[in-house]
Amino acid sequence: MRRERLEERSEISSELEEHQETLSKINENRTEYRQAQRRLDSIEDEIERRRDRIDDLTDDREALTEEIDELEAEIDDLETPDQSDVLDQHKEVNQLEFELERKERERDEIDDEIASIEERLEERSTLEERREDVTDELTDLRTRIDQIEKTAVESFNEHMENLLEILEYENLDRIWIDRTTREVREGRRKVTKSSFDLKIVRSTDSGAAYEDTITHLSESEREVIGLVFALAGYLVHDVYETLPFMLLDSLEAIDAERIATLLEYFESHVPYLVVALLEEDAQAVDGNHAQITEI
Incomplete structure (x- = not known):
């Protein structure tokens, strides 16, 4: 599949x-x-x-x-x-x-x-026919763009849900992108454009859920969100076809155990994964991977 x-x-x-x-x-x-x-x-x-x-x-x-x-x-x-x-x-x-x-x-x-x-x-009738063709083409393109945006959002939400489950961040219940549309003015006319809002739901010790903002997330949690954005874009836009590897660096904000879990997840979606780690973080990663210790 x-x-x-x-x-x-x-x-x-x-x-x-x-x-x-x-x-x-x-x-x-x-x-x-x-x-x-x-x-x-x-x-x-x-x-x-x-x-x-x-x-x-x-x-x-x-x-x-x-x-x-x-x-x-x-x-x-x-x-x-x-x-x-x-x-x-x-x-x-x-x-x-x-x-x-x-x-x-x-x-x-x-x-x-x-x-x-x-x-x-006499050119007028030709121009009017061309306008109808252009209108039809614009409709088709908007449909395709809408489908691509929908797929990208679904990909992010799916990977975000999977990683939150396996990384087990405390009181962080759900993170997803909510895609809506809004009217904006371009020159003298109004057009409808997509709007993407990042939603975050936490829970208290008593189990009560509440909505939060990205500014209240820890550095580790923000790093994970950024990595999921990168992974979703990498897969949805088929970057792997021209660039079959991904390079991850500066993961120090994430603890070693979660780095190991995160890399295992990325490895299942990226043809070749290259990661730069501190020595203490590298120890938590499965030793079956090729390592470069000196350059």
Whole structure:
């Protein structure tokens, strides 16, 4: 069962690394999507303004066309000998025709710009589909992360319970991690994150249980908690696959008998265990282990 769990943890760790890379890409895509969304909103506003401008220019063109028609009709009716008046009318007609051509060129330029903007708007549907895919991927990753965190907490609690039982610390009943969730603010939005609280329960001489804090633990008890944290992380994250040994040092705060019991427990979970001990502490350890007494 242990081998199966280790293999399962190895697979989960590999998948987690892949999903973390995917999550990084997703975050980049999400940033790019938000920027594109802002650009789309700006483009849509610009399209509305340009369309209103086209309507205005079209009205101007129609008005100018009518005015040109009236002027041309008036020129046709002018058959008087006063040629200067006819020339003035022609000049006015030419000026109006020039203005009309300028307005038409401006309208054509606006039409071309609108066509270009509408082509860019076609990207919107693609971005929306990508957003749905990113949302699904984020959900999967959060599920995987939640499972890894749950496994890590369970591993710590299991090893902590086993060691407290065999180390027999006086009036120390239970130590475990309580995993909860809480909302925190990131920028302008709220997100849900995991919270890990270390719980400690002691008992009085009369047998009454009460909750305690880590600051009231002895140095030996705190050292054991730290070692269990290390062991749980070592196993859950499959560190043994790339680093198949563990080095323990500075265990002097723990008494010799408990050191021997602790090492025996660690030895059953770590491929190779290396421990630096004082001579008096080493005497309590089973002598069947290889020892280095001088360097």
